[in-house]
Amino acid sequence: MTLALRSSVTRIPSRALFAVPPSERAVVVGPTGSGKSELLYRLARRYRQLLVLDPKCEFRLPGARIEHEYRRLGTGENPRILYRPTPRDLGNATAYESFFWFAFLRKETMLVVDETMSVVDACGPRCRGMRACLVQGRSRGVGGLYATQRPSLVPLAVFSESRTAWVFALNLDDDRVRMEKTFGIPRESHADLPEHGFWFARKTGGQARIEGPYLLDLAGGDAMRE
Numbered sequence: 487m488t489l490a491l492r493s494s495v496t497r498i499p500s501r502a503l504f505a506v507p508p509s510e511r512a513v514v515v516g517p518t519g520s521g522k523s524e525l526l527y528r529l530a531r532r533y534r535q536l537l538v539l540d541p542k543c544e545f546r547l548p549g550a551r552i553e554h555e556y557r558r559l560g561t562g563e564n565p566r567i568l569y570r571p572t573p574r575d576l577g578n579a580t581a582y583e584s585f586f587w588f589a590f591l592r593k594e595t596m597l598v599v600d601e602t603m604s605v606v607d608a609c610g611p612r613c614r615g616m617r618a619c620l621v622q623g624r625s626r627g628v629g630g631l632y633a634t635q636r637p638s639l640v641p642l643a644v645f646s647e648s649r650t651a652w653v654f655a656l657n658l659d660d661d662r663v664r665m666e667k668t669f670g671i672p673r674e675s676h677a678d679l680p681e682h683g684f685w686f687a688r689k690t691g692g693q694a695r696i697e698g699p700y701l702l703d704l705a706g707g708d709a710m711r712e
């Protein structure tokens with residue numbers, strides 16, 4: 487692990503956020519209100535072929551097709567789809583499994599999973615479709631941005647298959663331990679983060695490099711980093 491940590495926070499515009507290659511996976515972790523979704527919206531806009539699981543119906547992606555019925559995910563031409571399960575399907579394992587299998591079969595898609603715990607709540611810790619996307623997605627061009635409040639309760643594969651993490655200040659020891667074990671973020675370092683601040687970690691060759699703390703400037707530009 488290498489650390490590039492400063493004592494003062496650096497404000498960054500969203501165009502300075504690291505761009506996850508389209509067939510890679512990445513995680514965004516932090517408690518409620520920390521800024522995960524704000525960060526996800528800005529990352530997601532960079533991908534042409536996109537499939538978002540948005541159970542809280544709050545994702546902002548102008549121009550995307552909004553679909554509520556999992557059986558209809560495959561209809562339509564728009565390459566960007568926001569899937570907002572109907573209230574009936576929020577706890578329905580078939581709906582969630584279908585979402586991931588649709589992505590898997592579609593290929594060349596960046597998956598965005600806001601509220602990854604909603605998948606665990608619906609399917610239990612073994613969602614076969616999600617696991618297929620995580621473990622076999624690369625060869626099919628299926629990437630993923632997975633956000634969660636509770637990293638310790640989400641399947642380990644989400645972290646072991648991801649090379650990139652944005653880590654907001656976690657409150658609970660189990661969650662801090664998971665990020666220390668998977669990305670080398672020292673468990674005591676969460677206390678050093680300001681409100682909405684995060685660490686950025688990137689694994690290369692088994693080594694994690696950790697940078698920060700950063701604060702996303704919500705008023706900053708949204709153009710993609712070259």
Ligand SMILES: Nc1ncnc2c1ncn2[C@@H]1O[C@H](COP(=O)(O)OP(=O)(O)OP(=O)(O)O)[C@@H](O)[C@H]1O
Pocket residue numbers: 516517518519520521522523524525635682701702703704
């Ligand atoms: N960098 C930031 N600067 C200022 N305000 C921010 C920042 N990031 C997020 N916020 C604000 O904090 C609030 C919560 O942000 P957001 O919805 O992204 O949190 P979240 O982590 O997704 O929470 P939840 O887990 O409950 O979904 C929003 O009002 C958002 O505008």
Ligand SMILES: [Mg+2]
Pocket residue numbers: 522523524600
């Ligand atoms: Mg959110």
